[in-house]
Amino acid sequence: MNTGAPAIYLAQLRAELSDLPPGELEDVLQDAGGHLSEVASEFGAEPTISDLQDRLGTPRQYADQLRTAAGYPPRTGPAGQTHQDRLTAGWGALRWGLIAATVGPFFIAVGIFAWSWRETSFFGVLGFGILFVAAFLGIQALRGNDPRIVLETRNGARSAAALRGWIDQIPPNIRHELVTIGQPIWWVARGMIGAGGFFALFGAPAVTVVGAFAGAAVSIWIGRRTQQDARWLWYVVPLNVVATVAVPAFLAAAYMGASFGFLNHYQNRYGGSSAYNPPRNGLQLNGSTVTNIYPFDAQGKQVDVRLFDQDGNPIDLDRLDCAEAFKPGQHGSTTNLFPLPTIKPDENGVVTDSRNCKDTTEAPFAAPSAIATTPSPTPTPTPKPTPKPTVKPTR
Structure with a gap:
């Protein structure tokens, strides 16, 4: 049940139950998924979201039933909000999050690959400005709701179902290694390359090294903070997109000697050479x-x-x-x-x-000699007239 309406319904159900302990959540969803599969099989063709809601109720109603059956208290949210209010808030937060994760990184990427240092600075500042402003507006659009309400929207649920379908294709042991080992490695890599690349433009090598280690520490702290407060995802996801573009760019530039705008500025200011100089x-x-x-x-x-x-x-x-x-x-x-x-x-x-x-x-050098450097032309001698021979008359 990785695609279609049942997968979307299950993703919305997961969002409604996201406040449960992880172990309890998986147990509840496993039972609900089995029940959902049985209900879906009763239809002649693949059911729609409306069909499932007619049989089981909305994902929130079904989640309330599962909470009651498992002995958990009902989930609370901002007072006076209807389900439509939650959907509106979820779509607004999702829309601003998409802008932060696409438009902002796009302009930053343009700045990375620019040939002029001024262009790099302009597009970089513009991209980060759009990223942080859109992320802030996305958090404000939540209106006090849990960030996972974006999964209640049709687009959010569909995307979550597709992503989970891809993740399910990875063997469980590899998924475990990616989470436990790959995630901390990514936190360190994005922090060191991001901060190190920034300080390399303005500081000495020692400052660059210190900045890279400081960036790794900050990146790890942000990663841990995001696990505790999902609202940080509105900032972290776009920055991950930027890091995904910047890391290969730095590595490609180091390997091929490509003269991107920021590397060109670095070489001109601090010296350096590359295999290829345009x-x-x-x-x-x-x-x-x-x-x-x-x-x-x-x-x-x-x-x-x-x-x-x-x-x-x-x-x-x-x-x-x-x-x-x-x-x-x-x-x-x-x-x-x-x-x-x-x-x-x-x-x-x-x-x-x-x-x-x-x-x-x-x-900054001695003035050249005032003597003209162009040699004077050699005067051409005037040819002497050839004397005419004297002709004596014959007798």
């Missing part, structure tokens, strides 16, 4: 990136110029001044006026405060 954006000279240009005139004096290509397009490079370092993008992130102002380091070689930051356009 063409870089910006100005190149003999395979190296040109970050600044210092023009000099024929007399060896540094001058300011604007550069354009053969089609009149400005040759823009990223700004390197204090304004871009402390307030990026406020004055435009690129310019074609050279030389570019760069940050003048202090006596310690580091600038950490915008108030002490100073710009300089002075070339």
